[in-house]
Amino acid sequence: xxxxxxxxxxxxxxxxxxxxxxxxxxTVGGFLAARWRRPESMASLDEWGLGxxxxxxxxxxxLLGGDLYTAYTFVAVPAAMFATGAVAxxxxxxxxxxxxxxxxxxxxxxxxxxxxxGYVTPADFVRxxxxxxxxxLAVALTGILxxxxxxxxxxxxxxxxxxxxxxxxxxxxxxxxxxxxxxxAVLAAYTYSSGLRAPALIAFVKDTLVYIAIIAxxxxxxxxxxxGPTFHAAETKLNTKTATGKLTGVFIPGNANSYWAYAxxxxxxxxxxxxxxxxxxxxxxxKGRNVIRRNAAILPTYSLMLALLALLGFAAIAKKTSVxxxxxxxxxxxxxxxxxxxxFPSWFAGVAFAAIAxxxxxxxxxxxxxxxxxxxxxxxxxxxxxxxMPHEEALVSxxxxxxxxxxxxxxxxxxxxxxxxxxxxxxxxxxxQTFVAIVAGLYTRWFHRWALLLGWAAAMVWGTITAYQxxxxxxxxxxxxxxxxxxxxxxxxxxxxxxxxxxxHVTLYIAVSALVINIVIAVVxxxxxxxxxxxxxxxxxxxxxxxxxxxxxEVIRAEEPTPAATGVITHPTSRREDT
Amino acid sequence: xxxxxTVAALxxxxxxxxxxxxxxxxxxxxxxxxxxxxxxxxxWMLLETAMVSTAYVLVTRARRKGGSR
Numbered sequence: 001x002x003x004x005x006x007x008x009x010x011x012x013x014x015x016x017x018x019x020x021x022x023x024x025x026x027t028v029g030g031f032l033a034a035r036w037r038r039p040e041s042m043a044s045l046d047e048w049g050l051g052x053x054x055x056x057x058x059x060x061x062x063l064l065g066g067d068l069y070t071a072y073t074f075v076a077v078p079a080a081m082f083a084t085g086a087v088a089x090x091x092x093x094x095x096x097x098x099x100x101x102x103x104x105x106x107x108x109x110x111x112x113x114x115x116x117x118g119y120v121t122p123a124d125f126v127r128x129x130x131x132x133x134x135x136x137l138a139v140a141l142t143g144i145l146x147x148x149x150x151x152x153x154x155x156x157x158x159x160x161x162x163x164x165x166x167x168x169x170x171x172x173x174x175x176x177x178x179x180x181x182x183x184x185a186v187l188a189a190y191t192y193s194s195g196l197r198a199p200a201l202i203a204f205v206k207d208t209l210v211y212i213a214i215i216a217x218x219x220x221x222x223x224x225x226x227x228g229p230t231f232h233a234a235e236t237k238l239n240t241k242t243a244t245g246k247l248t249g250v251f252i253p254g255n256a257n258s259y260w261a262y263a264x265x266x267x268x269x270x271x272x273x274x275x276x277x278x279x280x281x282x283x284x285x286x287k288g289r290n291v292i293r294r295n296a297a298i299l300p301t302y303s304l305m306l307a308l309l310a311l312l313g314f315a316a317i318a319k320k321t322s323v324x325x326x327x328x329x330x331x332x333x334x335x336x337x338x339x340x341x342x343x344f345p346s347w348f349a350g351v352a353f354a355a356i357a358x359x360x361x362x363x364x365x366x367x368x369x370x371x372x373x374x375x376x377x378x379x380x381x382x383x384x385x386x387x388x389m390p391h392e393e394a395l396v397s398x399x400x401x402x403x404x405x406x407x408x409x410x411x412x413x414x415x416x417x418x419x420x421x422x423x424x425x426x427x428x429x430x431x432x433q434t435f436v437a438i439v440a441g442l443y444t445r446w447f448h449r450w451a452l453l454l455g456w457a458a459a460m461v462w463g464t465i466t467a468y469q470x471x472x473x474x475x476x477x478x479x480x481x482x483x484x485x486x487x488x489x490x491x492x493x494x495x496x497x498x499x500x501x502x503x504x505h506v507t508l509y510i511a512v513s514a515l516v517i518n519i520v521i522a523v524v525x526x527x528x529x530x531x532x533x534x535x536x537x538x539x540x541x542x543x544x545x546x547x548x549x550x551x552x553x554e555v556i557r558a559e560e561p562t563p564a565a566t567g568v569i570t571h572p573t574s575r576r577e578d579t
Numbered sequence: 580x581x582x583x584x585t586v587a588a589l590x591x592x593x594x595x596x597x598x599x600x601x602x603x604x605x606x607x608x609x610x611x612x613x614x615x616x617x618x619x620x621x622x623w624m625l626l627e628t629a630m631v632s633t634a635y636v637l638v639t640r641a642r643r644k645g646g647s648r
Contacts, residue, residue, distance in 0.1 A: 086616070090617070090620070093620045093621070093624075094597040094598075094620055094623075097593055097597055097620070097623055097624055097627050098593065098594055098597060098598075100593075100627060100631055101590035101591070101593060101594055101627070101631065104590060104631055104634060104635075105590060222611075226612060227611055227612030227613055228609075228611075228612030229612070230612070231612060231613065231614055231617070251614075252604050252605070252606055252614060252616045253600055253604045253616075254604060259600040259601050259604065262600050263597075263598045263599075263600050266597065266598070267594075267598055290639065293635050293638065293639075294635060296631050296635070297628065297631040297632040297634075297635045298628070298632075300624050300627055300628045300631070301628070303624050304621070304624055307620070307621055307624070311617075
């Protein structure tokens with residue numbers, strides 16, 4: 001059974017209509033969001049960039065869910081399941097389980113200190129904790145660098161939907177990319193005017209659509225295909241040998257190397273997730289540390305959704321879903337959208353497409369806000385305008401968010417799709433290297449700022465080079481006259497996210513190997529620097545800052561500007577209650 | 580003190596269980612067509628929800644009584 005999309009650029013009017021309908025709804029919602037829990041003035045980062053720091057449990061749940069489960073979840077994970085199975089795809093399930101105990105432990109401390117000291121970004125915290133502009137700059141640059149390809153990946157997700165409804169087939173490059181450009185321009189406009197409130201509101205629509213689509217799909221798989229046959233089809237495909245004599249993929253990890261790869265991918269990704277600026281932004285926008293802990297308990301429902309989505313990759317194998325795009329090339333990213341187009345009526349496929357597309361817009365908005373906040377607080381204000389007023393910060397952030405989005409758009413339009421995925425892989429390697437400075441900093445000032453900087457630099461360089469060195473054959477499959485033909489294009493870099501740990505034959509997630517190098521260097525150099533009594537930098541935080549919450553007296557004390565708390569410039573003077 | 584130990588245990592258990600891949604990388608026993616490897620991961624999702632929720636209740640109660648953390 002071959003999906004009709006492969007035949008040519010036939011536009012499915014019904015699916016497209018439903019997609020456009022939902023797009024209009026979220027656009028209106030995005031602009032109206034500026035009035036939601038309306039502040040006296042939107043002109044500060046606390047309001048524009050953190051939604052007033054007052055989101056309650058339910059809003060935070062939708063916002064974090066909308067933020068963390070992105071086009072990567074909806075498109076890339078099932079695509080990996082479809083193409084190579086468990087190690088590349090299903091690891092995302094333990095990953096999203098492992099992340100919540102970590103959030104439960106670390107993030108309330110982060111929230112408290114950020115709340116007490118007026119921090120907006122993770123780099124703000126590093127600046128205040130270690131008294132080091134250099135280390136803060138390193139954290140900020142890493143955050144921006146890792147976020148850009150993540151935004152680009154959201155665009156790839158939207159492209160997959162556009163391609164599936166039949167708008168991607170035009171030979172005219174401009175017309176082909178026009179839908180993507182329009183949707184991103186609209187996103188940029190309402191993010192500019194409403195700030196974090198826009199994705200927070202749209203996240204309600206997004207998650208409702210996603211849950212509807214995924215429940216329908218999984219009922220279909222269980223009822224029409226059956227779970228047994230689905231897994232059997234996947235096992236057969238993944239255990240088939242390719243022309244080179246290797247297995248197509250991994251159905252169940254079965255040897256020491258795949259155990260290590262699977263475990264480190266899951267654990268490393270879990271540690272990295274909350275180092276991403278957008279995850280931090282969504283966390284800091286909640287109104288209390290209890291809200292975060294409560295969310296750590298209820299967010300695993302999203303992991304269930306992720307797992308079911310991942311299984312759709314296997315369902316696409318069982319249904320022999322065609323993944324040939326409008327350009328004639330096979331693209332595993334099309335597995336889920338094509339699966340919906342294949343098995344559901346056009347109108348419902350449209351709902352699923354809307355879920356995927358809006359599911360990409362929400363995180364893209366939050367990511368661009370987070371990257372913009374990093375730029376404003378830790379580059380613009382830190383190095384160029386130390387006495388910037390709150391309204392100036394908000395304006396710079398708004399403009400920076402536009403620049404970030406259009407940068408990502410140019411990236412996707414001008415480079416091969418594969419590059420977005422490569423850089424997303426690198427982004428994960430990079431962002432994990434801020435873990436030591438941030439998470440260790442929440443507990444101890446033992447590490448020396450220069451040692452942390454050195455460990456970070458070494459790990460960044462090693463991780464980037466190692467990821468680059470992973471070469472795989474760059475084969476593409478093209479549909480010629482209805483028959484798949486393999487084209488060989490030599491080799492490509494960034495072929496794998498796992499590599500041997502230096503001087504061993506153990507295969508680990510590159511980000512985790514780099515983190516080990518990072519920690520070893522940070523520890524050794526700290527010991528040396530402490531021995532020679534190198535200046536450690538001033539710590540502006542107090543032990544109490546790490547425990548305070550919205551109602552405790554420590555917060556009120558910390559909110560009075562003190563000479564030590566130079567980072568504090570704006571604070572919401574009144575805290576609204578969320579119902 | 581006992582609260583802290585219990586909370587720590589509740590939070591560490593899901594991590595240890597899922598990182599120990601060889602303990603569950605088997606196809607059988609199957610459940611509703613799901614190989615063990617797959618349904619075991621899903622089972623931990625439910626267990627974790629229960630464990631983190633319990634940890635939340637314990638921590639909140641302890642804080643109300645005047646402890647920290």
